[in-house]
Amino acid sequence: MDKMVYVERLLAHPEYRDLQKEIEQLEADRIYCKHEFSHSLDVCRIAWILFLEEQIASAKAGDLHGAGLLEWKERIYLTGLLHDIGRVAQYQTGEHHGEAGRRIARRLLDEIGCPDVWREEILFVVALHFGRDGEQMQPGTLGDYICRADHSSRNCFLCSASETCKWLEAEKNKTITE
Numbered sequence: 001m002d003k004m005v006y007v008e009r010l011l012a013h014p015e016y017r018d019l020q021k022e023i024e025q026l027e028a029d030r031i032y033c034k035h036e037f038s039h040s041l042d043v044c045r046i047a048w049i050l051f052l053e054e055q056i057a058s059a060k061a062g063d064l065h066g067a068g069l070l071e072w073k074e075r076i077y078l079t080g081l082l083h084d085i086g087r088v089a090q091y092q093t094g095e096h097h098g099e100a101g102r103r104i105a106r107r108l109l110d111e112i113g114c115p116d117v118w119r120e121e122i123l124f125v126v127a128l129h130f131g132r133d134g135e136q137m138q139p140g141t142l143g144d145y146i147c148r149a150d151h152s153s154r155n156c157f158l159c160s161a162s163e164t165c166k167w168l169e170a171e172k173n174k175t176i177t178e
């Protein structure tokens with residue numbers, strides 16, 4: 001598949017890189033789920049798998065190819081890479097990372113020349129990706145894939161902080177599915 005042009009621009013953006021490093025430093029002693037770059041990349045890749053699995057399983061398989069498929073992939077990766085970018089602001093000022101993330105992501109997306117038709121949906125998902133497994137997202141949308149991937153990326157079955165985690169027992173992942 002062709003290169004993801006906007007994703008490459010985001011990865012090269014100095015502010016994006018700095019924020020990722022800051023998240024890692026601020027969470028160095030955190031015992032619960034962290035939000036560093038590898039988490040964001042897990043979310044991108046799981047969301048892409050979920051999308052592809054649904055394409056294969058449904059009558060839509062074969063409908064999407066070439067440019068359409070690459071657009072989906074790039075929108076998924078941009079959103080996954082940006083979904084927790086507001087964490088630094090949350091730790092520093094108490095502002096929720098969804099809202100802070102929307103503000104920061106809007107500027108970053110502008111600066112990398114993100115297509116106008118993608119921008120508002122990506123920002124909507126960045127702002128509202130938290131909550132109970134994306135219940136506010138419509139099935140089969142960008143937000144649905146990102147929220148399910150965000151949840152599924154957590155390896156609760158191996159976590160030593162599971163006892164005091166705020167997730168309800170029923171929410172905790174007991175195995176891997178993607």
Ligand SMILES: [Fe+2]
Nearest residue numbers: 083084129130
């Ligand atoms: Fe988050």
Ligand SMILES: [Fe+2]
Nearest residue numbers: 035083084150
């Ligand atoms: Fe996350």
